[in-house]
Amino acid sequence: MGCRREEVRKAKARLELGLATAVKENKKSFYKYTNGKRKTKGNVCPLIDAAGNVTTDDKEKAEVLSAFFTSAFNSQSSYLRGTLCPDLDIWADTQHVSPEIEVEAVRELLLHLDSHKSMGADGLHPRVLRELAGVIAEPLSAICQRSWLTGEVPEDWRLAGVTPIYKKGRKEDPGKHRPVSLTSAPGKVMEQILLGEITRLASMGS
Template sequence: DGGQNEAPIIQGEMVSDLLHHLDTHKSMGPDRIHPRVLRELAEVFTKTLSIIHQQSWLTGEVPVDWRLGNVMPINKKGWKKDLGNYRPVSLTSVPGKAIEQIILGAITQHVQD
C-alpha cells in the first residue's frame, strides 16, 4: 500500500522546534501550563511530549486535559451590552495545540506526496 497507513514518526526535533517557537504572549489553557514554561524548559519537555504525541497518533487518543477548553466571550465590536457582538474563543491546552500542529504537518505532507 506504499506506506499510506504508517504513522509518521514524531521526532524530538519537531517537538523541540515547536516548543522553542511558542508565542509566550498567548494565554494558557485549562491545564494551566503557560507557553513560557514550555518554551523556557523545552529541553526538559521535548522527549516526554514526543512520546505522548507518538502514542496519541498511534492510538487516536489524546490526554483528556488536552481536549478541554475554556470558552471566553470576546467582544467583536459595537455595544458591549449586546450579546450578539460577542464571539466565543476557546482557550485550549498548549501541548494539545502542539500536537495539532504536528498532525497538520503530517497530513499536509501526506497530501503533497
C-alpha cells in the same frame, strides 16, 4: 510595527522583573501593579435564551452562550461524523502509515511558542514549556506518538477556557458575542505536528 511591539514587551518584562526583585523594599508598587492586572471587565449582561426567557444567573448565561456557540459550530460543519473532508481523501489510503514523531521536531516547536500568550485550561504556561523544551520534548513526543497511534487525545488538551466577546447589536442576543478560547499549548504543538504530517502525506498523494 513588529520591532516596536517587541520593545514594548521587553520593557514590560524589565518592569515586572524590577518590581519582583524589589518587592521587599517596595511592596506597595508591586501590589498596585498586580492588582491592576487582576481587574476584569464586568460580567456578561442578561441574555435571552432559545425559549425567549431572560437569564441573569451567571451559570445560566454560560449555558445559553455554550448552547449557541455549539449550535453555530455544528451548523457550519457540512461533513458527517466519521467521514473525511474531500481534501483529505487523497491521503486516506496512507493512514495505516504511522510516522515517527521526532523529538527534535517537538523541541523546535516548543522553542517557538509565544511566551507572552496565556496558558490554557491545563495550567501549562507557554513560557514554562519554552524554557523547559530540552526536558519536555522527549516525553511530549512520546505522548504525541501514542495519540497518533490510538486516535485519542489527552483530556486536558480538549479543554478550553472560552470568553464571550461582545461585538455589536443587542447585548441580550447571544449571537452578538463571539467566543475567544484559550487552549492547551501542548495540544497546539500536537496540532502543528498533525498539520505537517497531513501536508506531507497530501503532497505524496498528489
